[in-house]
Amino acid sequence: MTNMNLPGIPSAYACYAKNMEILKRSSSGGLFYLLGENVIKKNGVVFGARFDEHWEVVHDKAEKMDELSQYMGSKYLQSKIGDTYILAEKYLKFGRLVLFSGTPCQIAGLKSFLGVEYGNLLTIDLLCHGVPSVVAWREYLKKIRRKSSIRGVNFRDKKNGWMDFSLKIELQNGKIYQKTKETDFFMRGFLKNSFLRPSCYGCQIKKNNVADITLGDFWPVFVKCPEMYNPMGTSIVLVNSDKGMRALQSIEDQLEIKKVDFTEEQIQTLLKAPQMKPAYRDEVFERPSEDILEFCRKRTVPPYAKILKRKIKTELRGFIK
Numbered sequence: 001m002t003n004m005n006l007p008g009i010p011s012a013y014a015c016y017a018k019n020m021e022i023l024k025r026s027s028s029g030g031l032f033y034l035l036g037e038n039v040i041k042k043n044g045v046v047f048g049a050r051f052d053e054h055w056e057v058v059h060d061k062a063e064k065m066d067e068l069s070q071y072m073g074s075k076y077l078q079s080k081i082g083d084t085y086i087l088a089e090k091y092l093k094f095g096r097l098v099l100f101s102g103t104p105c106q107i108a109g110l111k112s113f114l115g116v117e118y119g120n121l122l123t124i125d126l127l128c129h130g131v132p133s134v135v136a137w138r139e140y141l142k143k144i145r146r147k148s149s150i151r152g153v154n155f156r157d158k159k160n161g162w163m164d165f166s167l168k169i170e171l172q173n174g175k176i177y178q179k180t181k182e183t184d185f186f187m188r189g190f191l192k193n194s195f196l197r198p199s200c201y202g203c204q205i206k207k208n209n210v211a212d213i214t215l216g217d218f219w220p221v222f223v224k225c226p227e228m229y230n231p232m233g234t235s236i237v238l239v240n241s242d243k244g245m246r247a248l249q250s251i252e253d254q255l256e257i258k259k260v261d262f263t264e265e266q267i268q269t270l271l272k273a274p275q276m277k278p279a280y281r282d283e284v285f286e287r288p289s290e291d292i293l294e295f296c297r298k299r300t301v302p303p304y305a306k307i308l309k310r311k312i313k314t315e316l317r318g319f320i321k
């Protein structure tokens with residue numbers, strides 16, 4: 001695997017983990033876990049986003065393999081960065097290998113905080129849709145929690161496959177709430193940009209390839225390289241630096257991987273994916289917080305035919321136990 005691209009244009013690959021368990025637990029192709037595993041095996045430290053005890057999202061570190069899995073999977077919330085930049089700097093100065101993963105703005109923030117390049121730092125960011133406000137998530141959880149507290153949240157459950165993913169919430173009373181990205185009103189509000197953070201509308205950071213490696217869902221896989229479609233997930237990987245290329249090469253034997261030709265313009269389109277601000281967005285947070293979700297729900301109801309089709313297909317999945 002060689003970097004044949006012109007300087008400045010990242011190399012793009014379609015890939016997924018050969019290990020089915022890793023693939024199932026990851027949002028797309030499982031690259032994050034394999035890269036993280038490689039770093040931990042070299043006595044390095046991995047930073048990423050995990051749930052805290054309130055089912056909100058925080059950045060934290062993993063130094064052992066049994067700590068790594070909590071960072072798997074996309075969490076559609078702004079992750080609190082806490083003291084992770086300071087900790088990462090400490091490990092870097094100490095000479096340990098550090099993998100820091102986050103949204104493009106978090107990686108840009110880390111680099112600005114560090115101020116100098118470290119050879120022992122590997123950074124991963126994401127093709128970033130943006131992050132929803134935690135206020136909307138708290139209101140959503142209040143409704144889910146009415147009968148029981150929460151045991152697990154998976155924004156990208158692959159029960160119906162990678163492309164038809166659903167939000168799954170396991171409750172302490174044994175019930176499972178599970179709805180598709182179209183029928184769950186938090187996911188719908190997120191994907192329709194109803195309550196993203198203000199900085200995500202017109203974000204100027206994500207187009208800059210700030211990290212060594214950028215990971216995303218390879219949604220156009222059928223158009224670009226259908227042979228790389230895996231029903232459990234295919235990632236697009238943009239390799240933005242020599243360090244990123246070496247990291248990808250180090251896990252190559254654990255991947256199905258194929259180079260894909262994208263023009264610079266196509267890559268820019270992937271990276272930018274500008275999030276249009278709905279006309280009603282400014283009104284959302286002027287409302288009492290308990291009204292936010294209903295206000296957005298009414299404005300993102302999909303066409304009736306689409307709902308009906310989905311209902312028939314899924315037999316109104318929801319509390320299914």
Ligand SMILES: Cc1cc2nc3c(=O)[nH]c(=O)nc-3n(C[C@H](O)[C@H](O)[C@H](O)COP(=O)(O)OP(=O)(O)OC[C@H]3O[C@@H](n4cnc5c(N)ncnc54)[C@H](O)[C@@H]3O)c2cc1C
Pocket residue numbers: 025026027028029030031032033047048049050057071072073074075076077078079101102103126127128129130131215216217218219235236273
């Ligand atoms: C908020 C968000 C928006 C995204 N938007 C898009 C998009 O529009 N298009 C697209 O193609 N892909 C998007 N992705 C990326 C995609 O969903 C996968 O995360 C990516 O393909 C990596 O998948 P994986 O299978 O390699 O690893 P996974 O195991 O799924 O990797 C999870 C990685 O994401 C990090 N992460 C999870 N949640 C957060 C968070 N809230 N903040 C910061 N880092 C987080 C973890 O630390 C870990 O490094 C988004 C991801 C997130 C978190």
Ligand code: SF4
Pocket residue numbers: 103104105106128129130131197199200201203204205206
């Ligand atoms: S869209 Fe931009 S500002 Fe929003 S989380 Fe992604 S990188 Fe950060």
